[in-house]
Amino acid sequence: MNRVICQAEPRKAALRLPVFICVLLWVLPLIGQAQEREPDIVLTLATGRVIISVGAKGIVIGALEGPAKSGSCPPLIVPVGGRRLGILLGAVEWAAHGRALVRFDRVLPALASEVTRPRPAKDPQPTASDIESLGVAFLERLRAVAQELHHKLDLRPQEPLVELLLVGYEENYGPEVWLLKYRVAQEASRGDYWRTRVLRPSYTQLYPPEKGQPRTLIEVRFPDESGPTLLELLRQKDPRLVRIAASDARIARAAEYLDRGESQKALAGDTAEWLRATLGAVRAADERQILGVLYEERDLEWLLAPPERPEKAQQEKPRETGAPTLRKKPLP
Numbered sequence: 309m310n311r312v313i314c315q316a317e318p319r320k321a322a323l324r325l326p327v328f329i330c331v332l333l334w335v336l337p338l339i340g341q342a343q344e345r346e347p348d349i350v351l352t353l354a355t356g357r358v359i360i361s362v363g364a365k366g367i368v369i370g371a372l373e374g375p376a377k378s379g380s381c382p383p384l385i386v387p388v389g390g391r392r393l394g395i396l397l398g399a400v401e402w403a404a405h406g407r408a409l410v411r412f413d414r415v416l417p418a419l420a421s422e423v424t425r426p427r428p429a430k431d432p433q434p435t436a437s438d439i440e441s442l443g444v445a446f447l448e449r450l451r452a453v454a455q456e457l458h459h460k461l462d463l464r465p466q467e468p469l470v471e472l473l474l475v476g477y478e479e480n481y482g483p484e485v486w487l488l489k490y491r492v493a494q495e496a497s498r499g500d501y502w503r504t505r506v507l508r509p510s511y512t513q514l515y516p517p518e519k520g521q522p523r524t525l526i527e528v529r530f531p532d533e534s535g536p537t538l539l540e541l542l543r544q545k546d547p548r549l550v551r552i553a554a555s556d557a558r559i560a561r562a563a564e565y566l567d568r569g570e571s572q573k574a575l576a577g578d579t580a581e582w583l584r585a586t587l588g589a590v591r592a593a594d595e596r597q598i599l600g601v602l603y604e605e606r607d608l609e610w611l612l613a614p615p616e617r618p619e620k621a622q623q624e625k626p627r628e629t630g631a632p633t634l635r636k637k638p639l640p
Contacts, residue, residue, distance in 0.1 A: 349409070349457050352401035353380050353530075356595070359538055359583060360475060360526040361566065362483045362515050365605070366576025367475060369393065370583045371598040371614075372591050374530070382596050383530075384413040385614060388420035388442075392476030393602060397530035398490075399469050402453050410453050412446075412470070413617070419445045439474060443488050443509050446472060450490055450506050457504040461494060464531075469506070471530055477604060485515035485526055522569025538586060542567055548589040552582065559585065576601050580611060 355374030360367065373382035384396040394416045402409040423441035450470060463469070468489040475485050488509040495503045514526050525539040542549055542563060553560040558578045565574035566582075580601050587597050599612040 348404065349459070350379070350403045351399040352403075354382065354384050354397050354400045355380050355530055356383050356397075357527060357529045358383050358395055358397070358473060359587070360473075360485055360515075360528075361571050361574070361576075361579045361583065362485070362523065362526075363562075363565075363571055363574045363576040363579045366580075366601045366603040367477075367483055367485075368576055368580045368583055369395070369475060369598075369600050369602065370587055371395075372587055373594075373596040373598075375592070375594070381617065382598060382614060384617075385598065385600065386413050386416050387608060388417050388474075389424060390476065391478075391602070391604075392420070392474060393608065394420070395473035395475065397471040397473075397528070404456070409456070410449070412449075415449055416446070416472075419449065439486050440511065442474070443472070443511065446488070447490065447506060447509055454492065454504045454506045458497075458501050460500070460502050461492065461504070463492070466491065467531065471528065472509075473528060476602060483515060483604075484513065487512045487514055487528060523571045524566050524569045525571070538583075538590070539566070541590070549586055552585045552589060555585075556581070576603065584611060 356372050357374075359370045369385060371383040371385065374380060381400070384400055386394045386396065388394045396412055396416065400413060401411045420438075420442055423445050424438050454469075461469070468491045470490040472488040472490070473485065474488070477483055488511055490509050491507045493505045493507060495505075497503050515523070517523060525537070525542075527537045527539065536544070549563070553563045558575075559582045562574040562578040562582045565571055566579070571579070580599060584597075584599050587599070591597055596615065597612050598614045600608050600610045602608045
């Protein structure tokens with residue numbers, strides 16, 4: 309009897325082995341797929357248009373929120389130390405399964421503080437433009453979170469993922485406006501799994517303009533959609549803007565300076581009143597309006613403050629970097 313049992317057990321084991329292998333071959337791909345499946349990334353977009361006018365004794369910054377969409381917000385205007393503001397457009401907040409990954413309106417001030425920190429006298433690293441240093445520091449933080457993005461982005465050719473406007477006064481230089489655009493490259497890995505890489509930003513100095521170019525309204529939109537700009541409406545004598553100019557002599561004078569390309573001659577307060585009325589006239593009913601003035605001799609003052617946003621993301625320190633300057637020589 310013992311001999312029969314001893315002979316039967318190997319046969320049972322032999323029958324179980326193919327079944328076990330089949331189950332294993334069926335389960336392993338599912339385990340692999342579960343491991344490859346990344347958390348879905350939810351992006352909050354800051355959309356709309358930003359209008360800037362560099363005037364006498366101050367810089368006027370206005371913004372209109374884009375068409376209301378689920379999860380979108382107006383352009384984010386953030387003080388970044390000294391006499392400078394950062395304005396964020398595009399993918400400004402990243403989250404996964406309700407967990408905040410980053411909010412760039414909270415991160416940006418810390419990055420600016422780090423790159424403008426005084427260097428030790430013995431530091432051999434060459435002095436870099438703070439605009440470029442901040443641009444690279446922002447790039448590194450954006451790359452860190454973008455590597456978790458594995459679905460295909462619906463972006464048009466050359467459309468940036470994030471835009472950063474830097475507006476303010478530089479010591480011994482004067483007022484300046486820069487536009488940094490962060491584009492991405494995506495590569496299909498397998499199935500619907502994509503690898504995302506953020507490219508180095510492009511730097512465009514919007515103010516001061518090149519010699520001989522007009523100094524007037526600067527307008528940036530995200531997404532970059534068609535339609536007349538405020539400056540085009542002004543020069544086309546749009547009836548709404550004509551009525552606004554006719555309502556007050558100071559506003560009319562500011563509008564005239566903008567039309568002639570001499571914004572630097574218009575008092576910032578007068579331009580702000582013109583822009584407030586103009587944005588109110590052209591905005592859609594569901595577009596929120598933001599307006600402030602960064603004065604040459606004092607801090608930013610809100611005429612129409614931006615809405616408060618909940619949930620602060622953790623701020624992180626960037627790595628120090630350096631690069632040669634891109635600034636154009638200011639015009640006399």
